[in-house]
Amino acid sequence: MGLFDKLAGWLGLKKKEVNVLCLGLDNSGKTTIINKLKPSNAQTQDIVPTIGFSIEKFKTSSLSFTVFDMSGQGRYRNLWEHYYKEGQAIIFVIDSSDKLRMVVAREELDTLLNHPDIKHRRIPVLFFANKMDLRDAVSSVKVCQLLSLESIKDKPWHICASNALKGEGLQEGVDWLQGQIQATKT
Amino acid sequence: MAATSSSSSAGESTQANSKWLDAHYDPVANLYAFSSCVTLADLHGDGEYKLVVGDLGTSWHDMKLKVYRGTDLLSENALPDMPASVAAFLMEQHEPRTPAVAVASGPFVYVYKNLRPYFKFTLPPMEINPLEKDVWEQAKEDKIDPLSLKEMLEMIREKAEIPLSVRSLRFLALEPPEMGAFVNQYKMQPIKRQTVITCMATLKKNMADEDAISCLVIGMESNEILVLDPEAFTILARMTVPSVPTFLDVMGQFDVEYRMTVACRNGCVYIFRRDSKRPKYSIELSSQPVGLVRVQKNIVAACSDQTLQGYTQKGKKLWTVSLPATPMTMSLMEQKSRGFQAVLVALANMEVHMYQDKSLVTVIRTQDVVTSICYGCYGREDNTLVMTTKGGGLIIKILKRTAVFDRGDASTGVPTAQSIKLNVPKKTKLYVDQTLRERECSVAMYQVFQMELNRIRLQATRTYAQALESSLTPITETLQEPLKMNAVVQGIGPTFKLTLHLQTTSATRPAINLLISFLYDEGLYYMARPFFKAPMLVPGLNYPLETFVECLSDKGISDVIKVFVLREGESAPLLMAHINMPVSEGLAAA
Numbered sequence: 001m002g003l004f005d006k007l008a009g010w011l012g013l014k015k016k017e018v019n020v021l022c023l024g025l026d027n028s029g030k031t032t033i034i035n036k037l038k039p040s041n042a043q044t045q046d047i048v049p050t051i052g053f054s055i056e057k058f059k060t061s062s063l064s065f066t067v068f069d070m071s072g073q074g075r076y077r078n079l080w081e082h083y084y085k086e087g088q089a090i091i092f093v094i095d096s097s098d099k100l101r102m103v104v105a106r107e108e109l110d111t112l113l114n115h116p117d118i119k120h121r122r123i124p125v126l127f128f129a130n131k132m133d134l135r136d137a138v139s140s141v142k143v144c145q146l147l148s149l150e151s152i153k154d155k156p157w158h159i160c161a162s163n164a165l166k167g168e169g170l171q172e173g174v175d176w177l178q179g180q181i182q183a184t185k186t
Numbered sequence: 187m188a189a190t191s192s193s194s195s196a197g198e199s200t201q202a203n204s205k206w207l208d209a210h211y212d213p214v215a216n217l218y219a220f221s222s223c224v225t226l227a228d229l230h231g232d233g234e235y236k237l238v239v240g241d242l243g244t245s246w247h248d249m250k251l252k253v254y255r256g257t258d259l260l261s262e263n264a265l266p267d268m269p270a271s272v273a274a275f276l277m278e279q280h281e282p283r284t285p286a287v288a289v290a291s292g293p294f295v296y297v298y299k300n301l302r303p304y305f306k307f308t309l310p311p312m313e314i315n316p317l318e319k320d321v322w323e324q325a326k327e328d329k330i331d332p333l334s335l336k337e338m339l340e341m342i343r344e345k346a347e348i349p350l351s352v353r354s355l356r357f358l359a360l361e362p363p364e365m366g367a368f369v370n371q372y373k374m375q376p377i378k379r380q381t382v383i384t385c386m387a388t389l390k391k392n393m394a395d396e397d398a399i400s401c402l403v404i405g406m407e408s409n410e411i412l413v414l415d416p417e418a419f420t421i422l423a424r425m426t427v428p429s430v431p432t433f434l435d436v437m438g439q440f441d442v443e444y445r446m447t448v449a450c451r452n453g454c455v456y457i458f459r460r461d462s463k464r465p466k467y468s469i470e471l472s473s474q475p476v477g478l479v480r481v482q483k484n485i486v487a488a489c490s491d492q493t494l495q496g497y498t499q500k501g502k503k504l505w506t507v508s509l510p511a512t513p514m515t516m517s518l519m520e521q522k523s524r525g526f527q528a529v530l531v532a533l534a535n536m537e538v539h540m541y542q543d544k545s546l547v548t549v550i551r552t553q554d555v556v557t558s559i560c561y562g563c564y565g566r567e568d569n570t571l572v573m574t575t576k577g578g579g580l581i582i583k584i585l586k587r588t589a590v591f592d593r594g595d596a597s598t599g600v601p602t603a604q605s606i607k608l609n610v611p612k613k614t615k616l617y618v619d620q621t622l623r624e625r626e627c628s629v630a631m632y633q634v635f636q637m638e639l640n641r642i643r644l645q646a647t648r649t650y651a652q653a654l655e656s657s658l659t660p661i662t663e664t665l666q667e668p669l670k671m672n673a674v675v676q677g678i679g680p681t682f683k684l685t686l687h688l689q690t691t692s693a694t695r696p697a698i699n700l701l702i703s704f705l706y707d708e709g710l711y712y713m714a715r716p717f718f719k720a721p722m723l724v725p726g727l728n729y730p731l732e733t734f735v736e737c738l739s740d741k742g743i744s745d746v747i748k749v750f751v752l753r754e755g756e757s758a759p760l761l762m763a764h765i766n767m768p769v770s771e772g773l774a775a776a
Binding site: 025026027074075077078098099100101102103104107108111136 | 207208209210256257258523564565566567568582584586587588
């Protein structure tokens with residue numbers, strides 16, 4: 001780190017870098033959420049199913065996020081665990097309208113939280129109960145109950161109802177995440 | 187929704203070690219169906235697979251074609267008759283590739299596109315008995331009255347080779363007062379004789395791709411199988427089966443080569459090839475089939491005698507497994523990502539067993555007796571197990587991503603030791619010659635063997651008799667004095683210690699008044715006491731009696747010393763033993 005960088009850091013010009021993992025089942029809206037969080041001139045119009053993973057960057061008022069947008073398809077889910085070590089926060093996206101696969105989401109969440117790289121770390125987990133605009137979507141409280149989130153005791157977590165297509169609820173979640181990261185850093 | 191939450195909490199205790207996630211259980215889904223009436227298809231081409239069920243309903247008028255999306259009912263279409271089979275197939279090449287649903291019921295195949303009625307195919311009418319036709323013609327012109335019509339129809343029914351039409355049969359079942367009205371109502375309509383569909387399957391037309399167009403294959407009550415063109419619904423092929431087909435399995439492509447496996451009501455399985463009008467192979471099952479599944483190239487059939495049987499595609503029996511209860515239905519389970527195939531068999535004891543070949547891989551317990559099983563992609567999940575129950579319930583289970591099935595889980599099946607190959611040496615020339623000789627002169631060899639065997643028996647008997655006569659044995663054969671003796675010689679000479687171990691084998695009676703005498707060459711040996719009295723022998727105790735023998739010769743020769751056990755007042759010995767004396771080694775040194 002050069003002198004200039006240090007100076008910029010003191011002055012608050014340079015933002016702290018944070019690595020975030022974005023996880024969730026396929027078709028839950030991970031890429032759409034990340035896309036919506038990017039500055040409007042960098043957003044893409046058509047979202048296609050992610051293959052493997054993609055790295056996206058966006059900035060908030062005080063942090064610079066590097067997001068690992070993992071593919072949620074069954075055959076790529078075994079890639080997730082290789083990135084657990086680097087992640088300083090987790091965004092877990094749930095399709096609130098897919099009641100059938102709530103159990104699958106719960107199973108994947110349990111596997112994630114019991115992984116040795118995650119289990120003993122106090123890293124913040126942000127849940128997005130996405131697709132709230134759909135008619136048969138269940139409420140975020142119900143999602144919370146179906147995934148038995150109340151049993152997560154050793155990590156700070158937060159659930160937000162969201163509609164990634166319109167961007168509703170995303171900012172609230174990111175603000176919470178930013179607060180949590182700053183609290184752990186200082 | 188309530189069902190989802192209740193099932194997830196109920197399944198919690200078993201979920202930890204299970205390979206299945208309980209995604210949904212609705213005990214009152216009101217779905218009554220068999221495996222042939224349940225299918226999974228991407229009906230809207232959006233990558234989300236729907237569940238299509240031909241619901242039999244609970245009475246004669248509420249048959250429905252139901253489509254489920256996720257946990258919810260998406261649409262319902264009323265069906266005019268009982269569905270026999272439901273299949274999803276691609277009819278044409280046009281984009282988007284959305285499959286049509288074919289519902290076979292009665293003599294018709296109803297085809298739905300976008301869940302709307304699209305086409306109705308009617309089975310070709312069958313030949314009508316000309317006599318029957320004539321009789322009805324007469325009735326039409328009012329030349330005969332209903333009673334004579336009945337008589338004539340009965341005569342035709344008795345004799346004719348071509349059976350009567352449904353109308354005539356119905357007429358014959360009527361009471362005389364109703365007959366006139368029936369004749370008047372129907373006499374103007376032409377007679378038709380139709381068969382009904384018993385089973386249906388799909389067969390790819392000319393490409394093996396997942397999204398290639400498929401023909402419908404229909405099994406009929408008239409012992410025939412038809413292959414229909416998917417676009418024009420013309421009959422492409424017609425085959426005759428010896429009995430009524432009940433289950434169909436088709437592999438291959440119609441234009442290239444295909445293989446049709448048909449289980450029939452007479453308990454046989456017939457295998458057809460392309461261009462074969464008659465079955466190429468036939469398998470006689472031990473009982474009526476309950477389901478038929480093809481696993482790779484083998485045929486697996488569940489039978490009503492509680493067995494699961496495996497056959498090759500040429501009809502050779504591979505194995506039989508007995509099931510713990512009567513099978514209800516069966517289905518293929520294919521985990522494409524791992525290339526794993528197994529057979530799911532639903533049993534009457536509310537269990538679903540999964541077999542890979544003949545080994546039981548896993549058991550799923552269900553809340554009710556399962557009547558239909560369908561495994562495949564549902565919603566967006568590749569490995570989903572959809573079951574409907576006897577009570578009209580719907581069970582959806584999802585295979586865990588991490589679940590791996592291996593034959594090691596099997597509680598029954600071939601033990602591993604059985605498959606280890608033994609290191610058997612190659613056949614030598616000697617072995618081959620010997621085998622040939624055995625084959626050629628087996629009679630002579632047997633005779634020689636028998637003669638030698640008899641000789642050896644005779645020899646043994648003679649020796650035994652001789653031994654008994656001379657009381658040579660170390661064990662007495664008299665029941666009054668059961669005695670046992672053995673002798674040990676110790677020392678290297680010239681003086682030996684001779685120890686006789688004497689014991690009575692009688693359980694209760696002690697042996698008394700016994701004498702012991704030695705017989706030996708007096709020039710060779712000297713004994714201080716060649717004759718003495720034995721002590722009383724208490725049962726169970728071993729008496730060592732010691733004497734000393736001195737060897738007189740220095741020429742290095744040895745002899746036998748005979749020991750007799752005698753009873754006082756009797757000359758014949760009870761027991762006799764020969765002791766082979768060792769050569770005296772000590773004399774030369776002395």
